[in-house]
Amino acid sequence: MNILNLNKRIIWVFFSFIACIVSLFLVASVYATNASEVGQDKIKIYLFWGEGCPHCESEKQFLNQYLAENPDVSLTDYEVWGNKANLDLLIKLGERIDTEIRGVPFTLIGDRHTSGYSSSITTAFIKDNVEYYRQNVQPDLVSEANAPSPSPSPLSEPLSEPSVDPTLSNVAADNTQEEDNRVNIPVFGEVNPKEVSLALLAIVIGTIDGFNPCSLWVLLFLISILIGLEDRKKILLYGGTFILVEALSYAAFMVAWLNLMLFVGFIGWVRTGLGMAALIGGLYSLRNFIKSGKNNGGCSVTNEEKREKMMKRVNKVTSERTLWLALAGIAALAFSVNLIELLCSAGLPAVFTQVLGLNNLSSVQYVGYVALYIFFFMIDDLIVFIGALATLRLTGISTKYSQYSHLIGGLIMAVIGLLLVFKPEVLWGGIG
């Protein structure tokens, strides 16, 4: 590979990287919020939050806007995951108001409190209690807790049930209703940019993740044997079973990853670790692209022994006379192939499920986005399968352009990795 070609590739990677960063921040600017001014106004709202907690960020966004519209309200916030003194204060307050602190965000107005964040319930709580304390004296339990004074002020009668507790930061918010930031786009009508950008991410990453013709080889080998038999019924049954089991097992893997991300993805060091891994993986892919030079595609010569074993299994399954045994064999084949491929391509689905997990979605939405990802992940398999069914030939495949999947996939992973490490709020307010 000559120097000019290498320089061209490096320049191409550089400008593609800049284009990705600019695009991401343009999308994020849809969610630009006005900074709030925390002043010394009359009604005090105390917010206890955690770094990386998506529900906390949602509440902070609401409060920023609320404070701008209500100049007689002030906000004091305490980060508790990285600050022990703040955490101790929160625990002390919990004892003072005789309530168990189960997570963040935790909002205190006077002696009334709520845990978690719901755009309907929490915002109503804040508005109602601010209004209440506009008419009544507001006790300042935080100042009392911070001061050495031994005599606490009496608790007022609650306006309503004190702990509504709609959501906590580490619980998927099935009952959370997000503010609808719809945008009117000509021809398409009103759309929610958040939904559009997550859907686009699912389509792009799913397509890139699935675009690896070399990983198609088992399906291609299976279909090439079936084409030789010139039996469309077998191609449909066997090929269809293979593709279906592959899709289901990959979906199961992604759901498992998503559940893990929902459980731990908001923890700062987990997110940072994943971000670093994504960044390193992305840079490695970009390096492979630059080094590949003028490449006409093809597949690398590795794992010969494993391939031979796999080919024997395929031959055995296709020659099985009993239909249900053959289908069971194909299903097992598809599952084991997927398992092997997962080890090679865990990066992109992990990154995608981390972004999903940072967003406050319903179960149906999570499943929908995973399904969308899987559909586009399987699209090259579907093209080959349908082509073989229609023409009894192997069509729709080429390894020539697979090197560009290293470029695009590498860029996506590197950019998302950087965001996870340095600006994660873009991913749960910006992209999604």
Place this chain on the structure above:
Amino acid sequence: MKVIKFGAVWCPGCLIMRPRWQELEKEIPGLKTEYVEYKADHPLVEQYKIDDRLPVCVFINKEGEELLRLTGEISKKHLLEVINENIDR
């Protein structure tokens, strides 16, 4: 000139090249080709050091010396040009 084609049943690129070579062999009756199914310990694989990517086609002159090799998916047009340039060598 002779062409040694290295490929494998598990290689999608090789599957793509197969029909192209079949057409060329039909159109150029004087073209001599040999197909080698890749195995790491095959003598020709070791001789021509096929250890990176498949498919590979190696063009050999009458004296048995390697003229050039092409790796990956090559268009039929380009293959035809290369064959026509070297077929008498």
